[in-house]
Amino acid sequence: MTKQEVLQGSLALNCSDKKYTITVEGDKIIIETKYRESRVRESTFRCIAHIKDDKTYTESTYDFDGYRKQYGVRKKAVSYCLDGSKEVFDSEEIKKVLRDYLDSCGYQRVVNKKLIALCVSIPVVVIVSILIAVIISLASESKFVDTNGLENFSLTEITRDEILSKDNNYRSFMVSERHSGNHTNISKTRLRDYDYDHISRSFGKIHGVIILQATRVSVNNLTLNINSYVESGNAEIVIVIDGEYYCSVDVNQDRSIMIQDVRNKEVIIKLAGEGAKMGIDVTRVY
Secondary structure, eight states: OOHHHHHHHGGGGOOTTOSEEEEEETTEEEEEEEEESSSSOEEEEEEEEEEOTTSEEEEEEEEEOSSOEEESOOOEEEEEOTTSOEEEEEHHHHHHHHHHHHHHTTOEEOOOHHHHHHHHHHHHHHHHHHHHHHHHHHHHHTTOOOTTOTTOOOOSSSOHHHHHHOSSEEEEEEEEEEEESOOOOOOOGGGGGGOOSEEEEEEEEEEEEEEEEEEOOSSSOEEEEEEEEEEEEEEEEEEEETTEEEEEEOSSSEEEEEEOSOTTOOEEEEEEEEEEEEEEEEEEEO
16 A cells, blocks of 8 residues: 555544544544543543654654643543443543554554653653642742631631632642542533532642532432541631522531432532641532
8 A cells, every 4th residue: 555545545444433533634644532531521632643655653642621732641531421321531442543554554653752752851841830830829828827826727818708609719739639429410510520429638738719519419318428627727618508608517527417408409518728738528428
C-alpha cells in the first residue's frame, strides 16, 4: 500500500456504531472520541498518527476536559448516566484502533523523542504552577487572623447569608477528596458532581464556602452521618433544604442528623472555613 492509500484507507474505520471519528489532515491520521469523566463534564481524547515515507509512524495524544490539555497521558474514567447505566472509557482502546490498522498496513510505530521531552517538561511546568498557586494561597490566607482563639472554631468573618448565597467561593490547598456510592435525583447540573452516598474531604487549609454533598430522594426520611475534625482555624457545617437554612452541625464531633419530610427536596451540605485545616466525612442513608 502506498502512503496515500494508507491515509485514505483509514477513513473506512468510521462507522455509525462507533464512538470515535477518524479524519485525515495531510500526513496525519486523527482518531477522536468524547467521553464523560463525570455526569456533567465531557472530555475529548485525541490520538494522532504522523505517517512517514519509510513505513513508520509516530504517535501523539492529548486529552482536553474544557479547562486544560494533558499530553501523552493514559485516561481511564467511569461515569454513570442519568438512567443509572455505567460508561467505561480507556484511552488505550482508542489508540489500539489506529495501531492495529497501521500494523495491518505494514507500518511500524517509532518513539518520538521530542514528544518524550515534552511529556517530561510539562509535569515540571505543572509542579511549578502548583507551587506558585500554593504560595499565593498562603499569602492570601495570611490576611485572616483567628481572633477567637485556638479552642474556639466558630466563624468570625463569614456570615450565614454568605454561606446560603455562595456555592463554591473558596481558596484551598493540599486537598484530598474521595466519593463513592449511588446517585439520587439531583437535576441541577452544578450539583451533580456532589451527588454521592459517601464523600470524604480533607484540607491543608480552606477559606471560603464549598458544597460537599447534594441529595434529592423520593422518600420522606434522610439520615446524614457527619464526622469532622478541625485542627486550626474556624469552620461551620450547614445543611440547606430547598435553598433555606435548616441547621448547623457541630465540628469535631460524630453526628447523625435525621431529616423528615424530604421527598423531592434538595438537601445540600455546605462547609464554610476560615483558614481551616480540617477534614470531613459524610455518609447518607435513605
